[in-house]
Amino acid sequence: MMPFTPTEMMTIAASRALSNDDVCFVGIGAPSAACNVARLTHAPDITLIYESGTIGTAPEVLPLSIGDGELCETAVTTVSVPEMFRYWLQGGRISVGFLGAAQLDRFGNINTTVIGPYDKPKVRLPGGGGAPEIATSCKEIFITMKQATRGMVETIDFFTSFGHGEGGDHRQRLGITTKGPTLLITDLALWRPDPQTKEFTVVSMHPGVTRENVQDTCGWKVRFADGVEETPAPTELELTTLRDLQARTQRAHGGKKGN
C-alpha cells in the first residue's frame, strides 16, 4: 500500500461514489478533483458540468475557478449561465451535486454565508452561490469536508442550503422531491443518512482512523452504523491519477504573472 494523506483518501473515496452514467454538478476544490479522478479511472464517460455553463468537460488540469478556459475548450457545449440554471439544474438533469460547507449539521444542512448573526456577522463568508438550488434540484447531494469541531456543529448559524432540515420527512413536507444529502465524505469517514431520522451516520472509516478520531473532530454526538466498515485504501492507480492531476495542475497554474 502506498502511503497517502487523509485529504487524498477523502478525494478518492468521493471519486469512487461516482459512476459512468452520472451527470455531476461540480464545485471547485475537492469535488473537482474527485470528479476528475473518477473520470480518469473507473468512470470515463461521466458527465461533468460546471456552473459557468460548460457541459461535459474533460479538463487536463483542475480549474482554479469554475470558469477556466479549459473547461470550455474541452466541453461538449457551453451554454449561458441563465440556461445552465434553468434548463440543466432546475430542469432536473443533474444526478449528483457536490457541496462543501463552512458549517454542517448532522442533517446535512449547510452554512457558507456567515459566522455569527446575518446582520452583524463575525465572519462574512462567500455565501451560497449555486448551493441553495443545487441542494434541492440535483437528484442527490454528496458533501465533502475535512472534519473539525468548528465545521461539524450542533447548530449552524445560517441555512445557506437545505439538507434534511430537522430530519425525517422534512424535505417532503416542503414539497422537495429530490433525495438531498445521501453521502458525506470526510477525511476520516463515510457517512450516510439514517433511513428514518436522516441523521448522518458513520458507515465506513478510513484506514487507521478510530471512533475517537471521528468523535473528537465532530461537534455533535456521532452515531455509528451497525458494522462500520473500513474504507479500502487508495489503490496505486487512484493515488497516481490524483497526484499526476495535481502535479499537472500545479504546473499549469503556477505560471508567470502578467506585467
Place this chain on the structure above:
Amino acid sequence: MMPFTPTEMMTIAASRALSNDDVCFVGIGAPSAACNVARLTHAPDITLIYESGTIGTAPEVLPLSIGDGELCETAVTTVSVPEMFRYWLQGGRISVGFLGAAQLDRFGNINTTVIGPYDKPKVRLPGGGGAPEIATSCKEIFITMKQATRGMVETIDFFTSFGHGEGGDHRQRLGITTKGPTLLITDLALWRPDPQTKEFTVVSMHPGVTRENVQDTCGWKVRFADGVEETPAPTELELTTLRDLQARTQRAHGGKKGN
C-alpha cells in the same frame, strides 16, 4: 410616371413609412416586400427581424416562409424562438410590427382566427401566430391590407389581436404602454388613428382613388381627415426595386420540386 398596380402602391407606401433606425418585426407577404424595398432604397441600415429568430437579415429574394434559409444566412445573428419572443419582442426592442388582417375594424383590432363563432367556425383561419404579443409589445403597429367590405368590417368575429379596442384610452386602461396601430396602409389610402377617438381616418389617398372607392370597399362609415392628401405615386426607383425583388423571388422560388 410609370404605371403601377394598387398593390404596388400599397407596398411602396408602406416602405416609405419605415426609416433607417427602425427595428421591424416582419410578417410574410406585403410587409416583407415593403420592409425589403425600404432596405433597398431609402433605409439601407434598417433592421429586419423575422420571428424564426433571424435578426438583422438582408435577403436577396423575399422568403416564402418566415424561416427560409436565406434569412439565417444573411442575418447578423440567429437566436432560438423562445429567446426571440422573450428578449427581443417582449423586451420592447422592436420599433415597428407589421400585421395583416382577415378582418379589421375601425379601431385597428384584428381577426385572423375564425369567421363565425369560435366553437363552430364557418371558416377556420390560421390563427394569431405572433400577432397577439406583436400588437402590444412593439412600439407601434403598421397594418397592411387590401380594402374589401368583407375584410374591413363594423365588428370583427374574434379579437385575435388588440388595436385600440373600443377606441379612446382603451389601451392605457388595460395597462398597455405601447402605441398600437398608428398607420393603416391599404391599396387605396393611408389611414391614421384620430388622436382622440383612435378611429382610423383617411389622411391620404393614392393617385386616382376617389372617396367613393374608399367607402365602397370599407364596411364601416369612413372618416376623412381635413385636407386629405394625395399619396405621391411610386418613383421609378421604388417601382423598379420592388419589381426586381419580385422577379428575383419568382425565379428563386419557382425552382424544381423534389422527387
Place this chain on the structure above:
Amino acid sequence: MAKFQSLKDAVAENLRDGDTVAFEGFTHLIPHAAAHEAIRQGRRDLTLIRMTPDIIYDQMIGMGLAKTVIFSYAGNPGVGLLRRMRDAIENEWPRAIETVEHSHAAMANAYEAGAAGLPCAVFRGYRGAGLKDVNPAIKSVTCPFTGEELAAVPAHRPDVSFIHAQKANRRGDVLVEGIVGVQKEALLAAKRAVVTVEEIVEDFDDLHPNLCVLPHWTVTAIAHVPGGAHPSYTHGYYPRDNAAYLEWDKISADRDLFTTWMKANVLDVSPEVFASRVEAL
C-alpha cells in the same frame, strides 16, 4: 443514453397511442420522416403539440391520428390554409379533433418552461386578446413586486418529442444549427426524445463551443434518415422544396386526392425514400 436504431424501431419504442407528442422544427428541420413513420404505424388518439401545425400535422390529422391539437398558427406558410386540419375542425373528417389554441409567444414560453422543469410559463401576453376567453389553459399571475398581471400557461411536457437535426456523433450528441427554433426546448421538455439526423460523424471536435449541441444523455433514440426533413429543409444539406408546399395546397383540397397521395407517398414507402426526394433539390 442515446440509442442508434432504425426510424421504425425508434418510433415503435417511443410513441404510443394516446401520447402527447411534439414534432418540432420552425420552418427549418421539420421532422417529416418521423411523422410519416408514425402514420405508417397507425398511432391513434395523439395530442399533437406544435407552434405551426404545417403540412406535417395536416397529414397526421387527415390520417386520423390526432385527438387534440395544441398550436398557435395553423397555416401552410407562405401558401394559405391547412385544408385537412380545417376539414377536421369544420366537418369532423376523418374524425372530430379538439383544438387548444395559443399565441406563438405562449407556445415558445411553454416549451421554455417545460425545458426548465417549471409547471408553468409566465410572460407578458394576451393583453386585450380573445384567446384567453376561449382557452381555459390561459390564466394569470400577479407580480408580487409591481402588481402587474402577467399571463401564465401550463408548461409543455410531451411524452415524446421528435426533431430532425444536421448531425449526431458516435456518442450520440446531436448538433442543431441555423434556425434552431424551439427544438432544444421541445427535446429537453419531453420525457423521451427521438432525433432523426442527416449524418452521423465520428466526433464534434471542431465545433465552436457555443453551438446548440444536445448531449447524448438527453436523447433517447437517434435514427439516420438523410433528407428526413423534406419538404422542409436542412441548413447545409438541401433547400426548402417550395414547390411541394404549393402542391400540397392542391393535394389537401380534396379528400380522395389526399388519401391516394398518402397511400402512394407515405403508407407504401419507407424512410429511405427521403434521401432520393432531396437529391434533385
Place this chain on the structure above:
Amino acid sequence: MAKFQSLKDAVAENLRDGDTVAFEGFTHLIPHAAAHEAIRQGRRDLTLIRMTPDIIYDQMIGMGLAKTVIFSYAGNPGVGLLRRMRDAIENEWPRAIETVEHSHAAMANAYEAGAAGLPCAVFRGYRGAGLKDVNPAIKSVTCPFTGEELAAVPAHRPDVSFIHAQKANRRGDVLVEGIVGVQKEALLAAKRAVVTVEEIVEDFDDLHPNLCVLPHWTVTAIAHVPGGAHPSYTHGYYPRDNAAYLEWDKISADRDLFTTWMKANVLDVSPEVFASRVEAL
C-alpha cells in the same frame, strides 16, 4: 446605436453617481478596465450588481464607490474570501455598504427577466434556504395550474451594464464567445450598455449564425481596450492570470497595501496599460 469612443468618455457619459450598475463576466471576460476607469472618475453611491463580486468589486468597494452590493457569491474564485468587501461589511471601511444577497439561480433568472422586459423572475428556488428570511426582495407566486409555490425576485434592470467582449465590427455589432455567462442578459437588461473589446474588425461575415452577437442597436458605446479583462481572461486572446488572483489575497488583506496598490496600478495609469499586462501571459 453603438458609438465608438475612448473608455474615459464612454464611462463619463454613461455612469453617474447613484446609478445601479452591473459589470458582468462569469470568471471569463470580467470588465476590469472599465471598473478601473470608474474608480479613476470617482463615481459614488453606486448600487453594484454582480453574481460574483470578485476582485473587480472588491476594488470598487475598497475605494468607496459602492452604496449597495447585490450579489450571490462573494469569494475570490479558487483562492478565498474578498477581504475589502468583508472589511466594508464587518467594519464599515471605507464606508458602510448595504448588501442584497441572492443565490446564483436567482441572480441569473433576474438578469434573464430583465432582458425579457419582465418585472420579476419566477423559478423553483430557495426551498428551505435562509436567504428568503433576510432578503425582502425574495417573494413567491403560486402556479395557477398546479398550486406549486415558486420563488419570485425582481428583474435586474441596471441603469448601465459594462461587459468585455472579444470583438466588435465597424457597424458596432459585438461578439461574445466561449463562456458567455450572463453578459447578453446583463446588456439587454440595462438602459445603457458599454462594451470594451479586444479587437475591432471590418465585418462578421464569417461567423457561424448561432453565435452570441449583440446587434449594434443594443449597444450604447464601444471602447477598444486590448487586455481589458485582465486578470480575468479573454478566450482566444490571453489566459487567466491566476498568479494575480493569488496575489490579490495578500494585497487586499491590508488597508495600506491596498491603497498603495490601487494608486500605483489604477489611479495613476490609463486603460492602455491593460495591453501590456497581458503581453507576457
